Amino acid sequence: MTTLALVGHGSHLNANSSAPVHAHAAALRRSGRFEDVLTGFWKEEPSLSRMLDGCTSADVVVVPVFISNGYFTKTVIPREMRLDGALTQRDGQQIRYTGPIGADASLAGVIIERALEAGARPEDAIAVLGHGTRRESESEKNVCAMAERVRASGRFAEAGAVFLDQEPGMLDMLEIFRAGTVVVVPLFVADGWHAGQTIPADLSLEGAETRKGGRIVRYTRAVGTHPSLTAVIEQLAGSAAE
Missing domain, CATH: 3.40.50.1400 (Rossmann fold)
Incomplete structure (x- = not known):
């Protein structure tokens, strides 16, 4: 099965910033479709750079919970998570990186x-x-x-x-x-x-x-x-x- 990694911005100033990411992650865990559902943030813990630590799934999908493509989705997330683009092969693990949720037509x-x-x-x-x-x-x-x-x-x-x-x-x-x-x-x-x-x-x-x-x-x-x-x-x- 696939592990799903939801990535958000987070905030040191407002706790509501990360609340939707946690809520969607909880709902997706209940669905049972994924082996695991992880969350990581730029401004909160767990950090982007460490969110896959300990993840042993052979297949991981990273979904940015952002409204549009921009600096964070193009630069920050790939840099912090050491992603090579849409597909990263690392240590026997396949990591797929999707577009942001806000750009999806639905x-x-x-x-x-x-x-x-x-x-x-x-x-x-x-x-x-x-x-x-x-x-x-x-x-x-x-x-x-x-x-x-x-x-x-x-x-x-x-x-x-x-x-x-x-x-x-x-x-x-x-x-x-x-x-x-x-x-x-x-x-x-x-x-x-x-x-x-x-x-x-x-x-x-x-x-x-x-x-x-x-x-x-x-x-x-x-x-x-x-x-x-x-x-x-x-x-x-x-x-x-x-």
Whole structure:
């Protein structure tokens, strides 16, 4: 059987950062599909560099629980885990490295589920909120691609991407969308520092629903915390192991 290794960022500042990784790992252990399910982090223990210590499985699949390809998935994880790319052969062990969970096309379905749980209706707008960065274009492209998949589903009147750290900015979303209700779905792994604290504060949100100038803004939990993301991880791991 295959050992599954889930890799997260983690945080010294917010315990919620690693909570979804642990939750998905626990669910995958219960499934019984894998020989073992390990977790490792950049900013928490167990560290990336040591997470495979003691692992004797002949076949290992490493899945990055990150929203997009970028510095961490391209540089940090391979460096710390001594990976040679998509396939590493080392000491009789085969280690496969998948793309990040956030770049999997099926994640658009999880975004839609989050919006519907928040009461989104066909006449509403869905704002897919990403972090964004001026240093890595793939982050922006991934968020925009997910927003386009939500729009193409035809489930809502409008759907588009807004960002914390680049344009179009989240503070302008009531000008970007015309619908009376805008449902904001944070495309983040966890309800951590940004999704759980800074974004609600910057948007002056009063909870799950806020009224602004006769319009309604609804704010969901982070996409990465949704239980159905476990199936996305399992599918990624299964495809890599085939």
